[in-house]
Amino acid sequence: MNTAKRRARRIRAIWVAVGSAAVLLYSLGPLLWIFIASITPELKADFNQAWLSNRQVTYFPSEPTLANYGALFETVPFATYFRNSSIIATGNMVLTLVVASLGAYGFVRFRFFGRSSFLVAMLVAYTIPSVVLLVPLLVIFRTYGLNNTHLGMILAEATHSAPFVLLLMINYFSTLPRDLDEAAQVDGCSRLKVLWRIILPLSLPGLVAGGLLAFIMTWNNFLFAFLLTSTAEVKTLPVIMRQFALGEPAVWGISAAGALVSTLPVALIFLLFQRMLMSGLAAGAVKG
Template sequence: MTERMGMRRKKIMAGVAMYALLALLASLVLIPVLWMVSTAFKSYGETIAKPPRWIPQQISFEAFGRLWSEYPFGTYFKNSFVIVLFSMAVSVFASCLAGYGLTRFRFRGRNSLMTFILVTQMFPSVMLLVPFYSIIGKMHLLDTHLGLILVYISFTVPFCTWTMLGFFRALPLDLDEAARIDGCNSWQCFGRIILPLTLPGIASTSIYAFITSWNEYMFAFILTSRPEMKTLSVGIAEMNGFQQVRWNDMMAASLMASLPLILLFVCLQKYFVSGLTSGAVKS
């Protein structure tokens, strides 16, 4: 009896310690986010008040109003949305085709191609800055949406391809054989049978491609110079002025920039369910 009580007490203590550790780690993530939300609704005077106030004495929307009146925030938002939407769509489509082809067809150089795709992720992005600038410049795509779209596609396609490889490998080849018996060709088998079963993978790669392109700053800063072509991350960074920094404006812009990421995850989270193909083929 005493041993059982001792074991139970150890389990309870271990559970309490685990939850305390998780709460500590969660606080490290949530505190900056809560501070951003709090600062976005403060007046400028409260942002520089000492000691700092967590909760604003009076909720103010003046920072959100200035985003649309004093800053070209709408232009930044439109540029980012157009660039990210096209790069995400192309990356997901290309990675689905590559994942299907590499797992369903045998051809010479298949393993070398997979290794090459993996190796491209081993180079730090800052090392590719000068080559990309030279190539985009020779193509006369500096200060254009297409130039950034091509750069972001090159960043996201390799990782998205390897992610989709895992999902396509998990699908049994019996599905393809059954579809071909029913008269489907390769494209019909891909579009009607295999692709709908990889929705969790498509959701994962879409979120990755969107977040990577939406948050990217370095290449957007170097490859664009005209104010009407700058993206949201560059525009928010330029709110840091020489004379003063309006922290409430920066936090309001950061909060607005976070909303598309939150909405995307909320819309796609239902697809993060494993086992969609369980039972698809009877063993």
């Protein structure tokens, strides 16, 4: 009987390993292909047919090179686009966390007229597609001179990320007992001091999860960056990646190098904070 159980466990473990390997290969396959394309020497297209590329399908180049990475920063202002994405994504992350933390604390710790209606409105605001907000945002930004500015982009991105992070932080703050607030207030802390010194430190996993999600949402967003900016001083990485895709002749090596460099910051951030991200999402979803 024990032998049969061990054999069944061994077979189950083999199938789990095979399934995991298949999922891993399926997930990392495109990234591996992008890396191979980025180190493959660029081949010029047929100038009689500029929309065609002479690039052949190869699993590994015979003469790998890093020239595409050098050309990426020499032929286009890629560093400027990278800087813009960093500024806008970081600014949106900070703004979203400030607004969401204050709002979530108010919703959890106070009872006021229309509280449930406001919560529903936040949920509805998150479900509204970004394209619906374009016309009002364009009118408002043109009125106040926010078009083609980093501040305007940060505010536009926050309209989509803030409602989601607010709902996440509401679920997380609701897991913290009110006795903490009352004890701190007895010691002389104001409401803001309670939030800053007690609630936020205890909610660090939730803050990390919300901040990272806001950062990633902004880093990958193409719509606002394409329609609310007009110069390279504000445009972000998704815009330049679109320009690579529309280029004639196609520059697959440089495009692949740009895609890989654009992906690395988000991948590194996720690897560094994956435990806090998962714990923050799990706590906000299950305990709330």
